[in-house]
Amino acid sequence: MDLTGKPAVEFALPDSQGKMHHLADYHGSWLLLVFHRHLG
């Protein structure tokens, strides 16, 4: 699977402090999502 060139996957996720983040919040700037394998 390679989504390069395709629309980003929508998300609505809380952060570790409980604040919600949506893909739309980042519209207008570059966003780098760094997916962890596991913490530690």
Added chain:
Amino acid sequence: MHLSQLREHEAELTELSVAVAVVTFEAGFLARQYAAETGLVWPLLVDEKRELYRGYGMLTASFWDIWGPKTWWAYGKAMIAGQKLHASQGDISQRGGDVLIDPDGMVRLHHVGQGPADRPSPTLIMERIKLS
């Protein structure tokens, strides 16, 4: 390891107006502890149901990806660099990766890691931005 490399380029990323968000599937105390212990400067998004992981094809890693020589090499380098490693209490078979999204919401880089060392370099990521 990868996050450490990105943090070394934090000023450049900021200059390029790149927002960074780290995604984990581990929730609650583990996520808060990790953010606090590492002094994470970027938000740590919690994808407990792994829907975003799934959306980007970051599913289960193979045994070789998890325990192969590249993994041992990557962790060895991290330890030599002074990084503190903890035995994971989480799902070690979960793949990681990086996704770069442009200001219009289009994916410009989609990398699913084959192991802990298989990540695009910060230089490559910034080149993608500068070339756009």
